[in-house]
Amino acid sequence: MSLFPKTYSRYVNFIKLTLLIGIVLAFGFTFGWPYIMSLGKEDMVLVDASRPEIQENRMVHPHYVSTDETDQPFHVDADWAKQTTEGIADLTNPSGAITVEEGQTFNLEAKEGYYDNQGKFLDLKGDVTLTSTDGYHVHTQKARITLENKVIEGDLSIEGEGPAGKIYGQNGFKIENRSEGKKVITLKGPSRIEINRGSLKKKKG
Incomplete structure (x- = not known):
């Protein structure tokens, strides 16, 4: 078959x-x-592999802690940190706190930051807000904090408000501690200060 x-x-x-x-x-x-x-x-x-944040290592929620020359503490946090060189990092949404000599603390936050662990300074950029424990709020777009001597300064316009009144500075500001332990703020360029009458009465009393 x-x-x-x-x-x-x-x-x-x-x-x-x-x-x-x-x-x-x-x-x-x-x-x-x-x-x-x-x-x-x-x-x-689609992920662009050429972007720096893809190619380079980043730290999530970094936390930097140290002390200044007088052993006063400071700390800096961020959402992200990208190490550019040894001891230097670019920060995203940094925040933190520094303690000045008389025990007063400044809280800080911004959109961007640049932290130099060797030079002991922190640059802040974009919606910078500084808040002190005695009720003062300072707003600017750029500031540098020298961590060793706790000097805070900037060269852009500033607005501030607190128990004593309001401040405006067109060309920046500088916050520092004098030898007697008092915090002093200097306004640069054309400036204006609005003092609350109630604060003057309290001082006289």
Whole structure:
């Protein structure tokens, strides 16, 4: 008995199955491809591997702690920190606190920061806010904090408010401690000070 009829029958069945699969796939791509493409446009996220934050190591929620020359503490936190060179880091959303000589603390926050552990200074940039424990709030766009002597200064316009009144400085400011332990703020350029009368009465009393 010849085997050709069986072989031919298998061949015909194979061709039929192949055609059936082809028809199903063609039908699926015709009606399903637009839906697949729409999903791709909505949900696909492309990562650019050339971006620095992808190529370079970053620290999540870094915490820097140290003391100044008089053993007063300070600390700096951030959402991200990218180490540029040894002892130097770029910070995203930095915040922290420094304690001045008389025990008063300044809290600080900004959008960007540059921390130099060797030079002991912190540069802040973008919506810089300084808040003291005695109720004063200072707003500017750029400031440098020298951590060794706790000097805070900037060369851009400043607005501040506290229990004694309001301050405005067009060309910046400088906050420092004098030898007698008193905190002094100097306004640079055209400036204005609005004093609350209530604060003067309290001092006289």
